[in-house]
Amino acid sequence: MKRLTFLIVFIFLGNMLFAQKMMTRTGQIKFEASVPSFDPVAAVNNSVSAILDESNGEIAVLALVKAFKFKIPLMEEHFNENYMESSQYPKATFKGRITNFDASKLSSSQKYDLEGDLTIHGVTKKIKTKISLISKEGKVYVSNNLIVKAQDFNIKIPSVVKSKVAEDVSINLDLILDEK
Amino acid sequence: MNKKIILIILIIVVAIGVIAFGSYNYIMHGGARNLTTEKTNFTVSSAFITSEFLGDIEAANKKYLEKAVAIKGKITALKGKEVILDGTVICSFNNQDLSIKKDQIVTVKGRVVGYDDLMGELKLDQCFIIKN
Numbered sequence: 330m331k332r333l334t335f336l337i338v339f340i341f342l343g344n345m346l347f348a349q350k351m352m353t354r355t356g357q358i359k360f361e362a363s364v365p366s367f368d369p370v371a372a373v374n375n376s377v378s379a380i381l382d383e384s385n386g387e388i389a390v391l392a393l394v395k396a397f398k399f400k401i402p403l404m405e406e407h408f409n410e411n412y413m414e415s416s417q418y419p420k421a422t423f424k425g426r427i428t429n430f431d432a433s434k435l436s437s438s439q440k441y442d443l444e445g446d447l448t449i450h451g452v453t454k455k456i457k458t459k460i461s462l463i464s465k466e467g468k469v470y471v472s473n474n475l476i477v478k479a480q481d482f483n484i485k486i487p488s489v490v491k492s493k494v495a496e497d498v499s500i501n502l503d504l505i506l507d508e509k
Numbered sequence: 510m511n512k513k514i515i516l517i518i519l520i521i522v523v524a525i526g527v528i529a530f531g532s533y534n535y536i537m538h539g540g541a542r543n544l545t546t547e548k549t550n551f552t553v554s555s556a557f558i559t560s561e562f563l564g565d566i567e568a569a570n571k572k573y574l575e576k577a578v579a580i581k582g583k584i585t586a587l588k589g590k591e592v593i594l595d596g597t598v599i600c601s602f603n604n605q606d607l608s609i610k611k612d613q614i615v616t617v618k619g620r621v622v623g624y625d626d627l628m629g630e631l632k633l634d635q636c637f638i639i640k641n
Contacts, residue, residue, distance in 0.1 A: 352628075354625070354628055354630070355591070376599070376601060376622075376632060376634075378625050378627045378628045378630075379627075380627060380628075389627055390627075391625055391626070391627040391628075393622045393623035393625065393632055394623070395574070395575065395622045395623055396622045396623070396632065396634065401536065401537055401538075402538065402539065402540040402541035403535075403536060403539055403540040405540075406540050415574075416570070416574050416575065419570055419574060419623040419624075420623060420625075420626075422627075
């Protein structure tokens, strides 16, 4: 009986130690689809949610499309109504795995391979990219840069503004993950 | 005669200037919402609105997204411009409100940004306190 209790306590402790979920709700995503010499087409979202499971490297990221802020309110309106159709597709998500993840190596900044499903505008695509991770003072700092094509996600750019909006959209992700 | 022509030219120049300034202003700043003057579309409790999003997210999105909503709840966390009601409604304020405290019951008005099903939280922005 004593051994059983010990075993249960041990398993429980083990879970606490290794199945650490790190999360944030104030992550940042910036994107830019600017064309030189025209108004910058850029926005930032400072309320991105993310969860990283340190036991297996699984990561999930969610951004609400309506939380993207532009400098120009009309641009924000067009982004929501005409391009992202955010009332129909309110969120953009990523679910995937850091393939060569090793929680014990987090103390120095390193690039890892990230694979998973990116869903924007209701269209899901498999992506492969690099992600940087470093652990400092109990927090995990995550950063990634990704280039996506608007047409891959069925986002149509009207021909009138085609010269002012880049087809390649650069997305920057910055997360500071913490235990909840 | 000459004076008349100069006057007409002057009027045209001023008119063009006003139109140009007006359209520049509209393009750069137009379309922004001001929730403090907007009518509140729904007045609900935090438990009620989150249960609607949990029950049928599509219907709740149709009903609430972008709407000005007043939500009543207890402040469970408070950090800078971020105020959390009952652990499930995340309100981001335009300006930090120093008059509110943790555990206080308040009514917050804001724009519904969407439901975050990763964290199980409803997010609002442009928030401010209407009753405490």
